[in-house]
Amino acid sequence: MTVRTPANQFLDRIAASGFLPVADMENGAPPPTPAGAAALETAIRFASRATAPATLRAYRADWAHFQAWCWQTGFQPLPAAPETVGAYLASLAGVFSPNTIRRRLAAIGKAHRFGDWPWNAGHRAIQGPLQGVLRTQHRPVRKPVAVRRTLLVDLLATCDLSPRGRRDRALLLVGFAGGLRRSELVGLQVEDVTPMAHGLQLRIRSSKTDQTGEGAVIGLARGQRPETCPVRALEAWLDVARRGVGPLFRKVEASGRIGSTGLHPDAVRQILRRRGERAGFAPDILARLTPHGLRSGFITEAYLGGVREEEIRRHVRHRDPRSTRGYIELLDLVVDSPAGKVGL
Template sequence: MQPHLYSLAPKPSSLEELIQKAKTFVAAAKAPATLKAYRNDWRDFEFWCREHQSPSLPSTPESVALYIADRASTLASGTIARRLTSITKAHQAAGFTNSPATTRHFVVGETLKGIRRTIGTAQQGKAPLLSTDIRRIIAARREDLLGLRDSALVLVGFAGGFRRSELAGIHLCDLKFSADGVVVTVRKSKTDQEGAGREVGLPFGASLDTCPVRALRQWLDRAAIREYASGQVHG
């Protein structure tokens, strides 16, 4: 009787499984918010094409130029540029390698240039908080544990220039205190989609009331959170 031979090599995946894996990785190449924006942009372009009895897939450079010219009255130039990218992505996904929405097409490129010259390219952002604003926020804080937490978040966020999502993603193991201050490890951010991470050093502040390091340690101590410095707290 012949003994059974068992291979330790992994079973090869079927072609269908490999295709599904590839689709999963392609979908993961963009952030969920970006994919959602692409879908919304494409739906708007499809709606416009139906209204004007023009095919959307595949479309033509002339139709795309008319579309962005129409939307220029309500959209920022940066959003219009993203619409072109969304239309290109939709055509590529459908197998049309020659997208009608690239600026290599003369009519599309010139229309976009005219839009930018007319409505500008500057993006309107929120006015930044200044140090006087931060002092007013800290002065108006609640005098309890939540108030200490809020103060720590505001001061650390301001000193490190962190986005809200970056603050929310910080864990205790990401804090390294020393005699000079604290080093915060930001593992992933909007500008770091590959997750390479970065370290931001926050020194002690000159003022006790607005020092991010002292505010952070005060909140962690009051909340009895002890593991924040990997067993080595200095200062």
């Protein structure tokens, strides 16, 4: 019978907060002192926050898929032999996208490293099938559509003066003008908004590239047109929300009553889809309408409007300049295309 020591329980609770199996530690260790127990509790709390919730959800699903495949095929999931992992990756060919396959391999590796099991993702029995699968994947990539100004105006035209209409207008304009990720958008608190003479400041508490919570501050200037001004839209929403603290963007019931809880990140996608349907967008556009489109649409409009690449990078908080450069290079393919310089 395995005795669950405090150290075992510590790892078990971290695993429960994520998705990971853990290896048994040596039994028989003396119980911790009250100070030691408090230290373990603190470690558990911080460990549960070490990985973004969305990443944890994906890893849970990926690990469950790998386990189920192992049970069906008679292989051992943990520790998994490199040949087992290679066979699993081969089974994903033609079914899942390259990004999903890479993430599933990362999840398997995470499980092994967390449990102190041997792991070598570079093993030839893993890399051989992986590279072969990736080279033969020819699934068309349906890239999210960039929500440029014309699309944004069409979306805004569906937003009336009801509480839900005001919230959606503010959410769309703040998300676009701030170049925000959906997690940043729904993570905003009323206290993060600071009115200024010519606009407002937004404090971004944490983000995909700032998981330690250092935070960042960006500015939103008043727009030239009332109907597309993010500052006016946010002021109009706050006038009806009447909250001085808590989530900036809240749930709105069908009755128009504004709740106290904030939006789930997926609510941004649902709002975009609902507004796109009301605007009469074509099915192909609707299928590719995602929260990231607000961010990429802002980058596109800013660059084509003459904003310097470095200014864009700072505003959207790309830590790696190559991220911004990737957007710019795609735009330059058209803007600087030789085909536009031959008199056609």
